[in-house]
Amino acid sequence: MLHQIIDRRLAGKNKSIANRERFLRRFRSDIRRSVTEAVRDRSIKEIENAKSISIPRKDISEPAFHHGRGGRREAVHPGNEDYLQGDRIPRNSGGSGGGGSSASNDGEGTDDFVFQLTREEFMQYFFEDLELPRLIQTNLMSIPNWKNMRAGYSVDGSPNNIDIVRSLRSSLGRRIALGSPLVARLRELEAELIELNRDPNERLREIRELEDEIHHLKGRIWRIPFIDPFDLRYVNRIRQPQPSSRAVMFCVMDVSGSMDEQRKDLSKRFFILLYLFLTRNYEHIEVVFIRHHTRADEVDEETFFHSQESGGTVVSSALELMQKIIEERYPSNEWNIYGAQASDGDNWNDDSPKCRAILEQSILPLSRYFAYIQVAEPEQNLWTEYAQLLSGHPHFAMKKVQSAAEIYPVFRELFEKQVNT
Secondary structure: OEEEOOOOOOOOOOOOOHHHHHHHHHOHHHHHHHHHHHHHHOOHHHOOOOEEEEEOHHHOOOOEEEOOOOOOOOOOOOOOOOOOOOOOOOOOOOOOOOOOOOOOOOOOOOOOEEEEEOHHHHHHHHOOOEOOOOOOOOOOOOOOEEEEEEEEEEOOOOHHHEOHHHHHHHHHHHHHHHHHHHHHHHHHHHHHHHHHOOOOOOOHHHHHHHHHHHHHHHHHHHOOOOOOHHHOOEEEEEEEEEOOOEEEEEEEEEOOOOOOHHHHHHHHHHHHHHHHHHHOOOOEEEEEEEEEOOOEEEEOHHHHHHOOOOOOOOOHHHHHHHHHHHHHHOOOOOOEEEEEEEEOOOOOOOOHHHHHHHHHHHHHHHOOEEEEEEOOOOOOHHHHHHHOOOOOOOOEEEEEOOOHHHHHHHHHHHOEOOOOO
16 A cells, blocks of 8 residues: 655745745755746746746656555465565566556656746846846935834824833833832831831820822822823934946837848847846846937837837937936946947948947947847848957857747856956
8 A cells, every 4th residue: 555645735824834944945956947948939028927847757756655565474486486585576667557658548648847946036037147247336316215213203293103011111121210209208108107006195196207209209109190191102213325336228219121020029039038137136127228220219128129210220219219318317336327229230231340439439338238249140240340349348149049949048148257366
């Protein structure tokens, strides 16, 4: 008899998540492989959502209890003419009933083990072996985020901020300080009164005076208020600036007639991956969309990806606009600047050297990272000019992408962790 005990409860309230963490560590390679396959199949827009991951059941061992008959038993199996006691019997592999991938006679098979990755777990495996090149907290925000923080107690404030425990503690201390001497004196007078009452006939006047004093002391003690405005303590809150790292991501895309919808879709997927990656490293991120053909414009996301244009291509117009926006709105000493450019590589011959000069002299010195992807195979003049920047600028990268399946591998290659040597 075989019993299997499998705990498939979710790690909810009052439940330990240690088993789930051990499971994720144990099957890390299988999960990473499943996450990579999931990225290829699902929409990039939904990449942050939770995902069902499947692992072959043969790779998973569940705890099992086997109940044996116990004791020592000897049995004679009839029909055995090949083996004697002590012989080693070779393992039978293959053949009927030996397993394999064939279907079983009773119609039952072995399914994959399927479980749900949370959004945080999925993104952790998605970006596990990536890092942001030159990830530096450049500066604090010039206009910082303000946060109300507790700063001790004050004797005045809003009734909503009254600290009851602190106020009662202050009240108790005040009553002890004011009442203790009176209570001690009252006990002394009461003890004297007891002594005088043993012979009251001769000392009536003293007894009357002592009783008046005791009554007066009790009144003073009774009039000590339980709570006084002086006792009230309010939680003091002050506004303090909070450091907040911020980054700006420039999305530059060619929308000329040679950029069809498939190439725009490839560019969009890369931009979204980069944006999701940056959100894991910066608290505040702004995105600037620059589209260009013969003229460059800063537009919103909807126009950036879906508008139709025709005509030629002048890439330098987009880089000049990017440089102008950086100078006017995003000083490099306050912002971490990232650029991502997507194009099919088509450009006027005289304009490509100008693009290289703008990148090398104006944009790359201010940027943390600049990535260029070409969504076409032929190496045209723009690719040739950009290739000259690779040797002298380690924070500049360029790759070719021709299909959606190549987006994620190229992205991983661009942002792969650098091995310290």
